[in-house]
Amino acid sequence: VQLQASGGGLVEAGDSLRLSCAASGRTFSSNVVGWFRQAPGKEREFVAGINWNGGSTSSADSVKGRFTISRDNAKNTVNLQMNSLKPEDTAVYYCAARGQSWSRISDLSNEYAYWGQGTLVTVSS
DSSP: OEEEEEOOEEEETTOOEEEEEEEESSOOTTSOEEEEEEOTTSOOEEEEEEOTTSSOEEEOTTTTTTEEEEEETTTTEEEEEEOSOOGGGOEEEEEEEOOTTOOSOOSOGGGOOEEOOOEEEEEEO
16 A cells, blocks of 8 residues: 655744645555654654544643544545644655554554655744
């Protein structure tokens, strides 16, 4: 499955952005999907994840209450709604999917088999 992340851009602190991850090649409605981000000079970190039907989600403490992950399996997309953005949210954001045999949301990037190309989010102060 190929993943395409979109929706990044340059915003000011306090603004909102909505990132989307679209799958092509085949549906990813059975896959756990996660969003990760990587800031310059830092390691890639988990942001949020969602299970196959949206019934379970998980998010990093740094984004709890501000970011919401959701999915629309009919449209084969997973979205990340980001509110109250801060300069420290600046990073390249990646969506990723686990293999179909895995049902648990993981915060470990090496447990995700499929990756999109990333979309840059820049938050100015």
